[in-house]
Amino acid sequence: MPVDQPTISLGLLGCADIATRRLLPAFAAAPGVRIAAVASRSRAKAERVADLFGAEPVEGYSRLLDRADVDAVYVPLPPGLHSEWVGRALRAGKHVLCEKPLTTSSQSTEDLLALARSRGLVLMENFMFPHHGQHARVRELVAGGAIGTLNAFSAAFAIPRRPDDDIRYQAPLGGGALIDVGGYPIAAAEFFLGGDLRVVGAHLRHDDELGVDLAGSALLRTPDGISAMLTFGLDHFYGSRYELWGSAGRISVDHVFTTPATHRPVVRIDRAEREELVLPADDQVANSVAAFLQAVRDGVEHGVAATRTRAALMADVRRLAAS
Structure with missing residues (x-):
């Protein structure tokens, strides 16, 4: 990474196993990244994870999104919570890497992609393979x-x-x-x-x-x-x-x-x-993290067309199965 590029400060919304076991180690190993804060609904859980990565524990997701020192967030929450918290993160001005699927409906996915584009923010669905x-x-x-x-x-x-x-x-x-x-x-x-x-x-x-x-x-x-x-x-x-x-x-x-x-x-x-x-x-985890970070640094969208296609196909599968 060129020396004149600023460090990206990352926040974690939710202490899921995939975050502590796979994604945060990849972020920690990436050049030019600082894991700034870890948020959980439980203060004790936030402290346990934050201690592993030299980050500050935060009780509650909203408090992390209010922090000015967080540039981007990783969201490994259950899929049913993605729409709400990804939307809040984007409205707070944060770039977002969200675990798959981005949402549980194609319309919610479209809404979030449109919101990210309107704010000039990167929103990437974390299909790593x-x-x-x-x-x-x-x-x-x-x-x-x-x-x-x-x-x-x-x-x-x-x-x-x-x-x-x-x-x-x-x-x-x-x-x-x-x-x-x-x-x-x-x-x-x-x-x-x-x-x-x-x-x-x-x-x-x-x-x-x-x-x-x-x-x-x-x-x-x-x-x-x-x-x-x-x-x-x-x-x-x-x-x-x-x-x-x-x-x-x-x-x-x-x-x-x-x-x-x-x-x-x-x-x-x-x-x-x-x-x-x-x-x-x-290492598909490190590669996915690198792709997200590069998109943030370049200020470009990443994988939006594929995300839109996947959401539409999943909706069609559910519709045809119901009929």
Whole structure:
């Protein structure tokens, strides 16, 4: 970072596990960043997290947004709270990195994106996996004709059942399989097939006792007829993969959405024989943080079109599943 660029002071709204375990260490390691304050509804929790990163603890999210020494905030709150607190952060003049999904409705997402643009602020939805180098390499292989003409795409992301009091099973907080894990295969379809996708079929398996969907699937297609079959769930054996099927071969990759920084991805290319490409390890968390910080420094939007597409597709999945 050039020496004449000012330090970015970061505030944390909510002490979620992903913040303390993954994002704040990445921010702390990034050049030109100071973790200024950590806010929680609990003073004790704010103090515990703040002590880890040399920050000041703050009781209550509003008090952090009132601070003049905070330039940007990271929001790992439950999805049902994103719309309110991201909106408040933007109106307070803060750049925002928000955990996925940005909101639980496409209209709320549009409203926040418009608000950020009107204020000249960066609002970035923290889908981290597209920032891992393995996906750009797969896209290069497909564009280079490694599997011929692309005909179909499939992706799946599912995790084992958690305790019933987990926020994933609480509808008011934005729980459910579509919101928590369904966005990943949808985002992967957008990454490889572009933003002009249409949902042509969808199913959500609803748990009446919990009040949320526990599993789902969706069928999407592009204008030129490439299909995308997507599967997701919260009551499954773990799975995180995608596959691209062409006229002359097939590419498949596992461990694609929450890839550890030490993992060396294996890209399997099936043609007459199987070829395996072992790619370098990459840190999608650090890369996502770096992309956000660069957008703030450059004063430019980042990933807005993809965020808008994902929100619209998720809304269409829910609408078609209900019908």
